Amino acid sequence: MAVILDGKALAKSTEQALSGRVNRFKSKSGRVPRLATILVGDDPASATYVKMKGNACARVGMLSLRIEMGQGTTTKQLLDKINELNDDPLTDGILLQHPVPSQVDERAAFEAVSLEKDVDGVTCLGFGRMSMGRAAYGSATPAGIMRLLDHYNIRPDGKHAVVIGRSPILGKPMAMMLLNRNATVTVCHSKTRDLADFVRSADIVVAAAGKPQLVKGEWIKEGAVVVDAGYHPGNVGDVELTSASLKASAYTPVPGGVGPMTISTLIQQTMDAAEKSIIN
């Protein structure tokens, strides 16, 4: 019987620990840790994600500063706002919700976030430092996946990990994190030939392609660990989970697997940033 990698439960216990850290921080610093969330445009899914992140802050007693900018926002306006937050001593972390409207240079906006406040791990500098094993906040979704694997004592060392997807926020940092933990990593993408063959040899599969049920249950090797980062209407991920769960030794459910870990990691890293701000 496969182990269910319960991200929801781990996120909940992390929140209990974070509440204690928030209280200790308050008594030491006289202020409350704060995450600034920036939502640009009117994408309803993005609005929901930002709301969920604000709710998570509230559950642990952190503040969230919700900034909403219109659909017609320019790159300059967004950069100005980010710079203002970089300079604000009461803001510990900055989350720019992806995606932004097409006229905005999203990469330039991500790069504007200062390293100390890049709690969602979106800057090239943060990615480079993480890749080289230096201190940096990891991109929230892959860092959350690593926390989940650690919690269940799943060690990547020596395993063949197949990451499906190479986006800057998910596939690429995921591959580097697994490589840093001594997995042998294959990164697949939309031009990969014979995806099924790669998956068949994987001890760990991370599906992050954004394609409903792209990964078939029959491709999964007996005993493999299956991490499904996808989320699509109807509670469907990027893996055919019903059939995959019959072969896997462990798998993340959809929902309740990777999603809660992303938010949990974001607020945990905001807490880390707040604590660092009073040490320095």
Ligand code: NAP
């Ligand atoms: P993305 O930017 O659209 O990237 C998708 C990646 O998948 C690309 O690298 C693409 O390859 C690859 N791909 C697309 N079709 C493929 C195929 N048929 N075979 C192999 N690779 C394929 O997406 P993302 O932002 O990384 O997100 C990926 C998924 O994770 C989405 O379902 C998203 O909703 C989910 N997600 C979940 C969370 C969470 O908290 N649970 C957070 C973020 C994202 P190319 O590079 O060649 O185009």
